[in-house]
Amino acid sequence: MARADDKPSADLRYTTDIMGVAAGGERRGVRWMGRLDLDLDSGTDLLGLAGAHAHADIFLLHGGGFSVRDAGDAQVVSNIDAPYAVRPFEAWVEAPLSGGVRVKAGLVDLNSEFDVQSVGSLFLNSSFGIAPDYSQSGLNGPSIFPVTSPGLVVAVERPRWTLRTAIFDAVPGDPNHPHRTLPGRFGRNGALLSVEGEMKIGDGGELQLGAWYYTDRFARLDGNGRGRSAGAYVQYEQTFAGDEKTGALRGWIRAGQAAAEVNDIGLYVGGGFSWGTDDRSYGVAVAHARLGDPALRAFAAAFTPRYRAETAIEVTATHRLTKWLQVQPDVQYVRHPSWGAAADALVLGLRLHFAIK
Numbered sequence: 399m400a401r402a403d404d405k406p407s408a409d410l411r412y413t414t415d416i417m418g419v420a421a422g423g424e425r426r427g428v429r430w431m432g433r434l435d436l437d438l439d440s441g442t443d444l445l446g447l448a449g450a451h452a453h454a455d456i457f458l459l460h461g462g463g464f465s466v467r468d469a470g471d472a473q474v475v476s477n478i479d480a481p482y483a484v485r486p487f488e489a490w491v492e493a494p495l496s497g498g499v500r501v502k503a504g505l506v507d508l509n510s511e512f513d514v515q516s517v518g519s520l521f522l523n524s525s526f527g528i529a530p531d532y533s534q535s536g537l538n539g540p541s542i543f544p545v546t547s548p549g550l551v552v553a554v555e556r557p558r559w560t561l562r563t564a565i566f567d568a569v570p571g572d573p574n575h576p577h578r579t580l581p582g583r584f585g586r587n588g589a590l591l592s593v594e595g596e597m598k599i600g601d602g603g604e605l606q607l608g609a610w611y612y613t614d615r616f617a618r619l620d621g622n623g624r625g626r627s628a629g630a631y632v633q634y635e636q637t638f639a640g641d642e643k644t645g646a647l648r649g650w651i652r653a654g655q656a657a658a659e660v661n662d663i664g665l666y667v668g669g670g671f672s673w674g675t676d677d678r679s680y681g682v683a684v685a686h687a688r689l690g691d692p693a694l695r696a697f698a699a700a701f702t703p704r705y706r707a708e709t710a711i712e713v714t715a716t717h718r719l720t721k722w723l724q725v726q727p728d729v730q731y732v733r734h735p736s737w738g739a740a741a742d743a744l745v746l747g748l749r750l751h752f753a754i755k
Contacts, residue, residue, distance in 0.1 A: 404441055404442055405441045406438075406439060406440055406441045407437075407438075407439045407441070407755075408436065408437065408438050408439075409435075409436075409437040409753070409754065409755050410434075410435070410436055410437075410753075410754040410755075411434070411435045411437065411751070411752065411753050411754070412432060412433070412434045412435075412751075412752040413432065413433045413435075413478055413749065413750070413751050413752075414430065414431065414432035414433075414478075414749070414750050415430075415431050415432070415464075415476045415478060415479075415522065415747055415748070415749050416428065416429075416430050416747065416748045416750075417429055417431070417464050417468075417469075417475065417476060417745060417746070417747040417748075418468075418745070418746050418747070419468050419469055419743055419744070419745055420744045420745070420746050421741075421742075421743070421744040422732075422735075422740065422741035422742045422743040422744060423468055423469045423470045423471075423732075423735060423740050423741060423743035423744075423745070424467060424468055424469065424470035424735075424740045425467070425468055426468075427467075427468045429461060429463070429464040429467075429468060430461050431459075431460060431461030431462055431463075431464060431476065431478060431479055432459070432460050432461055432478065433457055433458070433459055433478040433480075434457060434458040435455055435456070435457045435487070436455070436456045436457070437453070437454070437455050438453070438454040438455075438456075439451060439452070439453050440452040440453070444491070444493075447493055448494075449493065449494040450491065450492065450493035450494070451491075451492060451493075452490070452491045452492075453488060453489075453490055453492070454486060454488065454489045455486070455487045455488040455489075456484075456485070456486050456487065457483075457484070457485070457487045458483070458484045459478070459480045459481065459482055459483045459484075459544060460482055461482075462478075462479050462480045462481050462482065463479070463481070464476060464479050465479055469732065469735060469740075469743045469745055470735040470736055470739060470740025470741075470743060471708060471710065471732045471735040471736060471740070471743060472530070472687065472708050472735065472736045472737065473523060473524060473525045473530055473685055473687055473708060473710055473732075474523070474524040474525075475522065475523055475524075475710065475730050475732065475745050475747070476522055476523075476524070476747070477522060477523065477524045477526075477527050477543070478543075479524075480543065480544035481544070483544060486505060487505070487507065487543070487544070487546060488504070488505050488506060488507050488510075488546060489504050489505040490502050490503060490504030490505060490506050491503055491504055497554070498554055498555045498556055499552065499553070499554055499555075500551075500552070500553045500554075500555060501550070501551070501552055501553075502550070502551040502553075503548075503549070503550045503551070504548065504549075505541075505546045505547070505548060505549075506541060506546060506548075506549040506551060506564075506566070507541065507542060507543065507546055508528075508540050508541040508542050508546075508549065508564070508566060508590075508592065509527060509528040509533075509542045509543070511551050511553070511562055511564065511594075512528075512562060512564070512592050512594050512608060512610075513528045513529065513532055513594070513606075513608060513631065513633070515527065515528075515633065515635075515650060515652065516635060516650075517635055517648045517649065517650040517670065517671075517672050517681075518650060518652075518668075518670070518683065520672050520679060520681045520714065520716065521670070521681060521683050521712050521714055521728075522712065522714065522726070522728050522730070522747060522749060523683070523685055523710050523712050523730060525666070525668055525685035525687065525710065526668065526670070526683055526685060526712070527543075528540075528542055529631065529652055529654050529666045529668060529685075530663050530666055530685075530687050531629055531631065531654035531655060531656040531661070531663050531664070531665065531666040531687070532610060532629060532631065532654060532656070534661070534662065534663055535610070535612070535627055535629065535656060535661055536568060536569065536590065536612060536627065537568070537569050537587060537616075538569050538570050538571060539570065540566065540570070540590055540592075540610070541566045541567070541570050541590070542570075545570040545571035546570055547566050547567035547568075547569065547570035547571070548566070548567050549564055549565060549566035549567065550564060550565050551563070551564040552564070558597065558598045559595065559596060559597045559598070560595070560596040561593075561594075561595050561596075562592075562593065562594045562595075562596075563591075563592070563593050564591070564592045564593075565589050565590070565591055565592075566589065566590040566592070567589065567590070568587045568588045568589050568590045568612055568613070568614060569586065569587045587614050588612060588613035588614030589612070589613045590610060590611070590612055590613075591610065591611045591612075591613065592608070592609075592610045593608065593609055593610075594606060594607065594608035594609075595607050595608070599634075602636055602637030602638075603634065603635070603636045603637075604634070604635045604636075605632075605633070605634050606631075606632070606633040606634075607630075607631075607632055608630065608631050608632075608633075609628070609629065609630040609631075610628060610629055610630075611626070611627075611628040612626070612627040612628065615627075615660075616660040617660065618659050618660055618692070619658075619659065619660060619662070619690075619692035619693055619696050620659070620692045620695070620696070624660075625657065625659040625660045626657060626659075626660070627656070627657050627660045627661060628656070628657050629654060629655055629656035629657065629661070630654065630655060631652060631653065631654030631655070632652070632653055632654075633650065633651070633652040633653075634650065634651055634652075635648065635649070635650040636648065636649055636650070640673075642675060642676065643675065644675070645673060645674050645675050646673070646674070646675075647671065647672075647673050648671065648672050648673075649669065649670065649671040649672075650669050650670065651667075651668070651669035652666075652667070652668050652669060653665075653666065653667045654666045656690075658690025658691060658692055658693065659690075659692055661690065661693075662689055662690070662693040663687050663688065663689065663690070663693075664688060664689060664690025664691070664693070665687075665688040665690070666685070666686065666687050666688070667686045668683065668684060668685040668686060669683065669684065670682055670683025670684060670712075671683070674716075676718070677717070677718040678715075678716065678717050678718065679715065679716050680714070680715045680716075681712075681713070681714050681715070682711075682712070682713050682714075683711075683712050684709065684710070684711050684712075685709065685710045685712075686707055686708075686709045687707060687708050687709075688706055688707045689706055689707070689737060694706055694737075697737060704737050704738050705734040705737050705738040706737070707733075707734065707737075708732065708733065708734050708735060708736065708737055709732070709733040709734065710730055710731070710732045710733075711730065711731045711732075711733075712728065712729070712730045713728075713729045713730075714726060714727070714728040714729070715727055715728075721753075722752055722753050722754060723750065723751070723752055724750070724751040724753075725748070725749070725750055725751075726748070726749035726750075726751070727747070727748055728746070728747040728748065728749060729744075729745070729746055729747075730743075730744075730745040730747070731743070731744055731745075732745065
């Protein structure tokens with residue numbers, strides 16, 4: 399969740415990945431992709447309302463297509479891999495109400511509020527941001543990178559627990575015109591409803607329980623009519639030793655399930671560990687996405703060989719060289735990319751993150 403400073407501000411960020419397939423995948427190759435963000439914040443007390451503020455994020459994306467053309471994986475090894483675009487990513491207004499209630503409305507990144515994996519944010523693979531049982535649902539995904547939709551979030555926040563609820567337009571952007579800035583007609587395919595509870599456990603632990611549901615029905619994968627798209631997930635994070643200043647050992651595990659009748663990925667299990675500080679850290683993580691039975695049968699009839707699961711293993715490290723530059727070498731091994739459509743892939747990458755404030 400973004401927090402505004404007292405005064406209006408503008409920040410410029412650029413994240414770039416240089417990634418190559420060292421073995422396997424669809425083909426050998428190296429690709430340069432990037433994401434440039436201009437963040438604008440109004441400062442607090444917008445229009446004289448105590449604590450209210452507005453935020454906008456306008457981005458430029460370039461060089462996408464690495465997973466589709468090179469690595470061949472379904473979970474997407476880089477979380478900035480997306481088609482070329484210049485458009486607003488977020489544009490919302492947020493205000494606190496009485497009793498610890500917070501309201502946010504506008505173009506909202508669902509993953510800034512729901513299924514947030516703070517340990518997983520170290521890693522490059524998209525599944526360690528928002529997991530694929532959730533991110534690959536709907537006609538064009540939920541309201542997440544790279545396309546968001548109008549939404550309303552209401553959160554009740556207490557010292558030891560938080561409850562979030564939200565309603566989003568079910569189809570972000572226009573799947574037939576991916577470069578359009580403005581969304582299509584609001585509510586044209588129903589709504590996406592999200593709920594999540596978060597609770598602090600003991601010393602350094604945090605438990606999240608979430609669920610989501612689309613109000614419209616979707617075509618079943620077996621071709622027999624239409625069915626409901628819904629899912630649920632559970633996630634636990636724990637700090638095992640140390641602290642953020644001297645170095646902390648942290649870990650997390652997440653499991654999620656989606657309605658297999660209409661969603662390819664019926665089950666996901668992932669997690670990992672990180673060690674370090676904000677300036678220097680190291681991590682290893684695993685993402686395991688499994689097809690549901692209807693998707694497995696449908697894919698097996700069209701392609702061979704086909705496997706039930708795709709598994710990605712990532713080892714990464716970050717080092718802040720200056721206040722404005724952070725470097726991150728990265729290695730990923732993907733077993734059965736896209737359920738066996740491509741050979742097992744070894745991917746080498748380097749991320750550079752520039753920040754100008």
